[in-house]
Amino acid sequence: MMAFRISRGGYTASASLEERTMMSSLARDVIYILGSDVERELERREELDYDDVFAALEAEMSGIEDYVESLDADDHEEPHDPDEPDFDQHMPFDDALERLLPDMSEDPQDAKELRKLTEESVAGAKIDNLTKFYNGLVSIPEGVEDVVVLNEDAPAWMSAMNDIRMVLAARLEISDDDRANEVFERAGLFTGTTMRKDSDLPEIETPEDMMAVLYAMTSWWQESLVGAVRNKTARR
Amino acid sequence: MHLHDTSQQSSPAGQDLLAPVASWRTVVHNDPVNLMSYVQWVFESYFSMPSEDAYRRMMQVHHRGRAVVSSGAREKMERDAQAMHAYGLWATIEPEGDAK
Numbered sequence: 001m002m003a004f005r006i007s008r009g010g011y012t013a014s015a016s017l018e019e020r021t022m023m024s025s026l027a028r029d030v031i032y033i034l035g036s037d038v039e040r041e042l043e044r045r046e047e048l049d050y051d052d053v054f055a056a057l058e059a060e061m062s063g064i065e066d067y068v069e070s071l072d073a074d075d076h077e078e079p080h081d082p083d084e085p086d087f088d089q090h091m092p093f094d095d096a097l098e099r100l101l102p103d104m105s106e107d108p109q110d111a112k113e114l115r116k117l118t119e120e121s122v123a124g125a126k127i128d129n130l131t132k133f134y135n136g137l138v139s140i141p142e143g144v145e146d147v148v149v150l151n152e153d154a155p156a157w158m159s160a161m162n163d164i165r166m167v168l169a170a171r172l173e174i175s176d177d178d179r180a181n182e183v184f185e186r187a188g189l190f191t192g193t194t195m196r197k198d199s200d201l202p203e204i205e206t207p208e209d210m211m212a213v214l215y216a217m218t219s220w221w222q223e224s225l226v227g228a229v230r231n232k233t234a235r236r
Numbered sequence: 237m238h239l240h241d242t243s244q245q246s247s248p249a250g251q252d253l254l255a256p257v258a259s260w261r262t263v264v265h266n267d268p269v270n271l272m273s274y275v276q277w278v279f280e281s282y283f284s285m286p287s288e289d290a291y292r293r294m295m296q297v298h299h300r301g302r303a304v305v306s307s308g309a310r311e312k313m314e315r316d317a318q319a320m321h322a323y324g325l326w327a328t329i330e331p332e333g334d335a336k
Contacts, residue, residue, distance in 0.1 A: 162324035
């Protein structure tokens, strides 16, 4: 996996198929927590685009997407790998949702009223961002490692990675900076640091360690995109 | 704190168009997940804050636990807080002059 850097019309990073699959699965899980389903979201977007002048081209593209998604769907039906994080079983659902959709007032009555007014639209915006992120990752053909994000899609990607980190943080019970540092240190044992060679790294054996690695990975990738976006803005 | 206490406001928001608009503010709270650079970027891009100002408010969130990011009519503050939540920052709205 490589950090995002500025490229013409957007930003370019690299990630292996395995890394992209891990990231897109996380996006799928967060969309699920927010009450939707990534396949349904993608279908709805296709219907909306139907009258578009690019409809014919998109129909062709969606055939490829469907194929990639069907591969993805097959993966999901396999017995769950104990090393993989299993959101359905272990996720403290309420805590994750509370982080994704927090109260908008410290007054409980006002918070309740504001939630009624705004929750659906905030959740909708997050689902949009996560679907864009998911689709961007799964549309990259096998054998290609470049991850290209257009300028206009960068905010959605940064927000989607932020939401993924929120959910992982709930699972890892990150409630203060000390705990966050502890998770980064734990992840460092498996991802290596400048001090250690890759070949000496231990295997990831527990779901907890897998979560820590995913959290560190997503944080690092998000940070690199934020840095690239802010650098590009500063140059203008 | 009680948001509908009329002693805090000149009139309930939106009920009397001739009365001065009750002043509210949007506050962003610290959390251990959001990256400092990301919070700064959100302030720069959503509120069009100059980089130094966005940095200063981000550091205020980080060190003091909260920072006021906008103030004005309640409806506008609701929109700002909603936008912050869509970005993944925790924001609340409160009447101005609230002892905090």
